[in-house]
Amino acid sequence: MLSFNTLVAVCLIYVMILFLVAFVADRSAARNKNRLLSSPLIYTLSLSVYCTAWTFYGAVGYAARSGLEFVTIYLGPTLVMIGWWWFLRKLVRVGRSQRVTSIADLLSSRYGKSNLLGVIVTLIAVVGSTPYIALQLQSVTLSFSVFARHRAAGQEFLGLEATALWVAGGLALFTILFGTRNLDVNERHHGVVTAIAVEAIVKLVALLAVGVFVVWGVGGGPAGIAASVQDAMHAAPDGAWRLTGGRWIGLTFLSAAAFLTLPRMFHVLVVENLGERQLFVASWAFPTYLFLMSLFVLPIAVVGLGTLQQGANPDLFVLTIPLHFERDGLAMLSFLGGFSSATSMVIVASIALATMLSNHIIMPIWLSIRSQEATVSGDVRQILLIARRLSIIGVLVLGYLYYRISGGGSALAAIGMISFCGVAQILPAMAGGLLWRGASRNGAAAGLLVGFTLWAYTLFLPSFGDAGAMSASFLADGPFGIAWLKPHALFGVTGMDPVVHAIFWSMTLNTFAFVGVSLLSLPSPLERLQGAQFVNVLDHTRPAQGASFSAAAAEDLLIMAQRTIGADAAQTLFQNQARAQGKEGYLPDTTPDFIARLERALSGSVGAATAHAMIAQIMGGTTVSVDDLMAVADETQQMLVYSSQLEEKQKELTTTARQLSVANEKLTQLSIQKDAFLSQISHELRTPMTSIRAFSEILRDGGAEDAEAAGRHAGIIHAEALRLTRLLDDLLDLSVLEHGQVQLNPQREMLSNVLDRAVAATQSLIMSEDLRIHRDPSREQIVISTDTDRLAQVFINLIANTAKYNDAKFKRLTIRVRVRDDVLRIDFVDNGSGIPIESQAMIFEKFSRLTDTSAAGGAGLGLAICREVMDRLGGSITYLPGQRGAAFRVTLPLKKMPRGGET
């Protein structure tokens, strides 16, 4: 009988051997002697992490309980390896071309490098894997307990929970030592993979050995086994061994899905893959391995049922049968097989989960907490290692807690199915992402969340039993008694197996949500780029050809980099890289590390997508397709984001443009006014000149003229000449006034004096027009201090206008003087018909002659000049409506007078 201590010692020795294997493999990988490492054999064997303790122990238990149904667990992966080989190839190609480090990274990368998806997938993977890890703890613990039950008297067994804790601790240590000794850019672990391959052989040999022993040693050969199968089938509870189509299809689908989406499977299948040749061989070799693993499951089960006492745990038949027949060596081998199954699964799973946890949750949080300089300095590596180790411990702690909470009582197979169903939720987003370009980030997130929620509700939470998250009444009657929300009979679908029920609802609604939301949401440019690259990966990538690239590629890269980031920066970068690799000169080996560095450097100046496309073009890894170029264009479009500042500027420009347009309109208006003015002047000058010319020609030509007519004609010439002179004087006067070049001569004078002068100046006109002027001299005794000559000019103008235009029979002009608020007001009101309202606004404009003035000899500039003069004097002249006749008001402030000259 094996002692418990011997068992522990053997385990430790076994682990040390594994560690040695891993160490040697890592060393030889570092020295590039990796022919064996990259062989398809190692890859195929590493895929055997699929066969965990569940398969090793649990399949027999499964067979004992449900007959051939356990085959579905092997059937799913087999179908994938054979039937979905093209999809696996695509997955592996994407994994390499995108340098995918985990399944979370794959989805994050596919859907526009969304870390949200990375986080969701990581959480699903962790939650989904937790029961699985608990399962391994449980099986190892159970196997220890089996030996403990058979222990020699006096030796103490630790107890199940303590054992589980020790196993969990040991596995954590083991994984940390194995999986996080160093960091690899590609997340490849040659040592671990090799150790797992060794464990795969141990598993297979152990199970085959037990099988051979059972069939030929105990069961009486194949014929005897066949008979036992018949017996077992009849002995089994009614219907337990019956094959039901729904469960078969559901479970086969589930194991196929899980084979692709389990974090540890993805890790060995995609991340650790070293070339498509490995996959090619594995496509037939791995199904063979599975076949061998499943070959003796049923015989062991039926023999166990037949030979061991009633109530023996069928999950442990693989161990208990050899022990029953006192084959200690075989039992030891069997134990090591189970131990291998559990450890390999836990190691790979926790490495994969730790990668996801640290890359998608811990590091983003840490980087956002830390300032920028952390990414530049070298301590990220150390932090990442610590994060990995903590993640591994965390994953195992979760597994242990699940084991404790779920009570460790459930059958191994049932726990396994819960895990499978959980991680299978990733399948729609993953498969859709690789096959359908329309798949969008929002769709993937929606599908994942819907599927995950339903899984948790229908399968995961109920797995804790009545005492766990859901009460017995909750499970039986639904939440708050709502029947259609019963976790095992959603929407009133009853009579389904709980697992099939969960698969059906979670996968169906997951897929619907994924497809529906994808169709409804618009993918971002980056998503479209990644989508094109993922879906078309087989069209524009080549299979890997080992890691050797020619120096020519490095030179091309240097030329391209010089053009992109400048000669100096590029040469420094290349030289440093070459030196770091221990090479002289400027051409380093184009290692993935160097390429990544270069791509980062380039993306600083041209953007990530462009940088990737540029390098891909030279390296030949990815040819730039129209889709990629479209994506580059999209990236350019993203630069429009930067144009928010430009928009700001544009706004300013718009304002400026509007101001300019207003100014322009003013100028146009001025130009029109100028043209009108010139046209007006032309008319005013040409009219008198016409008369002058016509009459002078008449005089010159002489002929039939009498002396009287000749005298009359000469008089007209003379008058028109004067009119021309006056016009020119007025124009000059107005020009001077308008341009502020007028010199004012302020002097103190009595207002009555100024008015007297004006009347005197217009005396001849007053006489000829028979105008009578009414004044009140007593009110005119006001001393004013202004340019009184200019003021007189205004008065003369007003008096002359009345004399000329007053249409009353007896022309009369009243000049009224008032002072109000220190402002002098002089009103000129006549008894004519006045100025029509519509014309009042324009009488002060140039040439705004209202009637035919040729008789009066005016040029239409008088009032315009008056307005300019009063402006200069600091006063004003306005038309005064409502006085019956024409009325003008001249105002002048008495207190101060503006300085003359330039104001």
Added chain:
Amino acid sequence: MTRQVLIIEDEPNIVEAISFILSRDGWAVATHADGKTAVDAVLNAVPDVLVLDVMLPGRSGYDILQELRGHDLTRRLPVLMLTARGQRTDREQAARLGVNCFMTKPFSNADVIRSLNELVPG
């Protein structure tokens, strides 16, 4: 038969000058100074030729001519147009309205007489 000319012009001195030279040349001269009533004056007199100023009080010469071109009596009435502005646009507008002769002030007396004689050969 004596040829009739109607002068529509508001500047009395210019009217006098043109009247003088045309009378001396043997024309029967009528004059009108107001723009608003000019069309009626033309339709009443129906002269052989019209001398028309552009800048008239009340109504522009172009306006008057446009209306005259709509009447059967004056549709083909020869017109000598006088303007003190003489810009290109004026000349174009005059041409559009079928002005037979266009002169910018100040004009030469001989030109006026010759033009009118060409328009209405005696």
